[in-house]
Amino acid sequence: MGIKAVVPIPHDRLEALLGWFDLHARDLPWRRTKDPYAIWVSEIMLQQTQVKTVIPFWLRWMKTFPTIAALAEAEPAEVLKLWQGLGYYSRARNLQKGAQLILATFDGRFPDRLEEMLSLPGVGRYTAGAIGSIAFNHPLPIVDGNIVRVITRFLGITQPAKSASVQKKLWQVATELSASAPLQRHGDFNQALMELGATVCTPRQPICAHCPWKSSCRASNKVGVDKIPNLEPTVKPTHRWFVAAVIQQENRWLVRQRPEDEVNGGFWELPVWEIDSQSIGPARLAQELGSHIRWDLRGTVKHTITRYRMTVDFYAPQILNGKEVDRLHRSIPAGRWVSDAELSTLPLVNSHSKALRQNLWHKPLED
Ligand code: SF4
Numbered sequence: 001m002g003i004k005a006v007v008p009i010p011h012d013r014l015e016a017l018l019g020w021f022d023l024h025a026r027d028l029p030w031r032r033t034k035d036p037y038a039i040w041v042s043e044i045m046l047q048q049t050q051v052k053t054v055i056p057f058w059l060r061w062m063k064t065f066p067t068i069a070a071l072a073e074a075e076p077a078e079v080l081k082l083w084q085g086l087g088y089y090s091r092a093r094n095l096q097k098g099a100q101l102i103l104a105t106f107d108g109r110f111p112d113r114l115e116e117m118l119s120l121p122g123v124g125r126y127t128a129g130a131i132g133s134i135a136f137n138h139p140l141p142i143v144d145g146n147i148v149r150v151i152t153r154f155l156g157i158t159q160p161a162k163s164a165s166v167q168k169k170l171w172q173v174a175t176e177l178s179a180s181a182p183l184q185r186h187g188d189f190n191q192a193l194m195e196l197g198a199t200v201c202t203p204r205q206p207i208c209a210h211c212p213w214k215s216s217c218r219a220s221n222k223v224g225v226d227k228i229p230n231l232e233p234t235v236k237p238t239h240r241w242f243v244a245a246v247i248q249q250e251n252r253w254l255v256r257q258r259p260e261d262e263v264n265g266g267f268w269e270l271p272v273w274e275i276d277s278q279s280i281g282p283a284r285l286a287q288e289l290g291s292h293i294r295w296d297l298r299g300t301v302k303h304t305i306t307r308y309r310m311t312v313d314f315y316a317p318q319i320l321n322g323k324e325v326d327r328l329h330r331s332i333p334a335g336r337w338v339s340d341a342e343l344s345t346l347p348l349v350n351s352h353s354k355a356l357r358q359n360l361w362h363k364p365l366e367d
Helices: 011-024 036-046 051-064 068-072 076-083 090-105 114-118 125-136 145-155 164-179 186-199 218-223 278-289 322-331 350-357
Strands: 238-245 252-257 272-275 295-305 308-317 336-339
Touching (some): 011 186, 125 186, 145 186, 145 218, 164 186, 278 308, 278 322
Parallel strands (some): 238 308
Antiparallel strands (some): 295 308
């Protein structure tokens, strides 16, 4: 069955939603400003990350890099370090590249035209719509996961939400909604839609009794909220295994920096290798670093990035003499010894940073 034409949402429902937002909007730090730079940072951080996680990161970021110029001129390592813990580091790199582009191309002023915003690295239709509407009050549509849920439920769209036809319709509806925002409060209206999805029209057990759209909502009144949105089965996760070597000498560790053109480029890590299965970790260490060394498993860190489930086993060598330590150092291209103090200034790959926090880098205490 084809998708019906766009159903206009009655104006009194739009007013009701905005009135609800005025009363119930969460007090989030980036909602206290109209600075497009600050809103840009919040939108990038909020991609794939929950609000409560983002708040302290956003506050620290804005304190350290309060302006576009401060970010553009910062050391890349400092930028990555501040992002550490949020994951998806290309977002941080794109923010800095974007800040540099704004200085070079737009005279340091955040652009307010849609096509100019879209020229910034990492800024797509959603982010440009969010910044354009929230910071500049332009009537620009946005469609994120929350808005998908609210609109598909309200209109009773049962077709797969990720299909091209439903996506097209959602952008059409969002465009109409943003343009029809009461009192021309375009940014507030977009935020109201997202807020409704985040706090009331939640994925499981939406609180329809508190929803300003309840009286006209097809999912709530007819189809059933558990049937919409229709989310296609997600791609099966892929498991990947790694083995890392914790080589330590007098409170210094042998680490290396990842090449810029690889995933997590510029980040630091212990020497690590991808393996076909978890059981062959010691054999791989023997192959890479010499078969005469015996390795003890310090612990395991599990880590998820998009559809990858990663398992990293951290092994430390049993007693090594000075000669063996030197030989190991020579086996690790670009390996460098770093102390505790230096380590705290280096941006670390997430799983290795987790291992450090779990004390897997340190020798267990003697009995
Ligand atoms: S009535 Fe329920 S399902 Fe419909 S939009 Fe509101 S919260 Fe969502």
